[in-house]
Amino acid sequence: MARSRSTVRRSTARRSATQGSTVKEIVAAATAAENELGVLELKLDDEIKAIRRTAFLEDRSLTDAENARQTELVGMLGEMRKAVQVLGFMTAEGLSRSKDVQDLLHRMEAVNAGLQDDLAKLKKIQKVAETAAEVADALAKAGEKLAKLAAEGIPGLG
Amino acid sequence: MTVRWLSQILTATTLLAATACSTAEYGKPINDFAAATAEAETVLAELNTQLVEGYGAVLESTILSGRGLVEAKAGECLAVGSTRCRLEILTRDGERRVYPPEPPLTQMIALMAQINKYAANLKALVEADTAKQVEGHVNAALGSAQNLAQTVVTAGGASSPPVPQFATPAGAAVNWVVGHYVDSVKYKGLQDATAAAKSPVRNAAQLFSVTAGFASRIARADLASDATRATTTFDGDKSKASLAALVQTAAKYDAFLTAGPQQMFQNMAAAHDALADSLQNQGLSYAAAVARIETFAAEAKKLSKIVKDLRAVVPAKPGG
Numbered sequence: 001m002a003r004s005r006s007t008v009r010r011s012t013a014r015r016s017a018t019q020g021s022t023v024k025e026i027v028a029a030a031t032a033a034e035n036e037l038g039v040l041e042l043k044l045d046d047e048i049k050a051i052r053r054t055a056f057l058e059d060r061s062l063t064d065a066e067n068a069r070q071t072e073l074v075g076m077l078g079e080m081r082k083a084v085q086v087l088g089f090m091t092a093e094g095l096s097r098s099k100d101v102q103d104l105l106h107r108m109e110a111v112n113a114g115l116q117d118d119l120a121k122l123k124k125i126q127k128v129a130e131t132a133a134e135v136a137d138a139l140a141k142a143g144e145k146l147a148k149l150a151a152e153g154i155p156g157l158g
Numbered sequence: 159m160t161v162r163w164l165s166q167i168l169t170a171t172t173l174l175a176a177t178a179c180s181t182a183e184y185g186k187p188i189n190d191f192a193a194a195t196a197e198a199e200t201v202l203a204e205l206n207t208q209l210v211e212g213y214g215a216v217l218e219s220t221i222l223s224g225r226g227l228v229e230a231k232a233g234e235c236l237a238v239g240s241t242r243c244r245l246e247i248l249t250r251d252g253e254r255r256v257y258p259p260e261p262p263l264t265q266m267i268a269l270m271a272q273i274n275k276y277a278a279n280l281k282a283l284v285e286a287d288t289a290k291q292v293e294g295h296v297n298a299a300l301g302s303a304q305n306l307a308q309t310v311v312t313a314g315g316a317s318s319p320p321v322p323q324f325a326t327p328a329g330a331a332v333n334w335v336v337g338h339y340v341d342s343v344k345y346k347g348l349q350d351a352t353a354a355a356k357s358p359v360r361n362a363a364q365l366f367s368v369t370a371g372f373a374s375r376i377a378r379a380d381l382a383s384d385a386t387r388a389t390t391t392f393d394g395d396k397s398k399a400s401l402a403a404l405v406q407t408a409a410k411y412d413a414f415l416t417a418g419p420q421q422m423f424q425n426m427a428a429a430h431d432a433l434a435d436s437l438q439n440q441g442l443s444y445a446a447a448v449a450r451i452e453t454f455a456a457e458a459k460k461l462s463k464i465v466k467d468l469r470a471v472v473p474a475k476p477g478g
Binding site for chain 2: 023027030034045048052062070074077078081082084085086087088089090091092093095096097100101102104105107108109110111112114115116118119121122123125126129130132133135136137139140141143144147
């Protein structure tokens with residue numbers, strides 16, 4: 001299946017040549033390569049079906065030659081489908097490494113930083129209220145002591 | 159400091175009163191959105207694993223059939239000077255590929271993790287019980303002040319009149335203002351974050367959708383080969399059992415083709431758009447936003463299970 005291998009190779013080469021390519025470019029290259037593979041798959045599938053149909057319409061089993069050809073075609077189809085898998089893997093990998101993903105990652109990090117600031121702001125409000133409560137409590141306790149002293153008189157001064 | 163804080167509170171409270179909005183009603187939809195986003199992250203991680211396994215199986219068959227030479231990477235696996243020991247395949251075309259393959263969606267998984275973190279942050283913001291916490295502290299502070307006043311008055315003599323309960327109305331007023339300020343911080347935070355995230359979430363979802371389509375080629379090729387093999391097997395053995403096997407193989411592939419993950423990621427974008435638009439009051443009702451989020455949540459849950467089950471449907475190693 002030299003043709004399917006060369007289709008994937010060309011697609012990979014195109015992608016490597018434009019490393020840091022945009023999603024649009026990667027998808028366009030992969031789609032073009034896949035279309036070529038699709039044409040090939042259809043052709044192989046048609047030939048396999050034609051062999052079966054001919055034998056069926058002539059109401060006979062496959063001849064040895066037809067069997068051999070069918071086996072060969074199925075093998076080619078298998079190889080061609082492996083090429084589809086390789087293309088799928090490489091395209092997914094290329095998309096993940098694209099500049100677009102990097103940019104989106106940075107934008108989402110910025111959004112998350114903003115949300116973290118908001119959460120920190122809420123924590124700060126809570127902290128201010130907590131401090132106010134502590135101060136008021138300390139003042140109340142101090143006042144209580146002072147009031148006690150005033151009521152009982154300061155020892156040694158009475 | 160206190161004056162500035164109070165001024166911020168009053169400004170924000172006035173603004174909030176003008177918009178008459180509350181974050182409380184967004185609790186459930188944001189919670190649902192966060193849960194569904196976590197499911198979507200699982201789906202993407204599972205696709206990553208399937209890509210590695212599927213592509214690894216292709217490379218393995220290339221090596222075992224003698225069409226690829228496996229060797230150490232240049233300068234690696236040596237006793238002197240090597241810092242790594244990794245393998246790669248050299249094909250007769252002169253191509254080199256890392257073996258076993260590395261997970262291909264690393265960056266995309268990181269992006270999805272940020273979206274998931276974003277959803278979790280929205281949830282944390284909407285669920286923050288700051289106002290309640292503040293209320294406790296304010297009441298404690300006013301309680302202390304009340305005690306102080308009572309102590310001072312009591313010190314004046316047994317016949318002193320009791321101090322009127324000022325803590326409750328004053329506390330209620332302070333708590334009302336603080337509560338509204340906190341809600342305004344939350345609401346503004348949600349508005350700003352969803353507006354800023356609208357475009358990146360939509361673009362990321364589109365990207366995930368396209369990538370999921372290409373990632374599915376691994377399983378598609380295996381299932382298509384299974385269908386071809388089942389057909390030729392039936393030709394050589396026209397039995398009831400091999401016909402049933404052919405029908406089952408075709409049904410399996412059909413089920414896979416009609417349950418692709420692309421739609422789920424598109425639903426994620428639609429759900430987030432709806433949430434953002436509803437928060438910005440851009441003509442989309444709260445109910446419509448909730449409906450879209452529920453659609454996404456249901457789809458994500460369903461797909462998460464399908465993708466996890468896919469390993470049972472699709473053999474890890476293709477037969478050829």
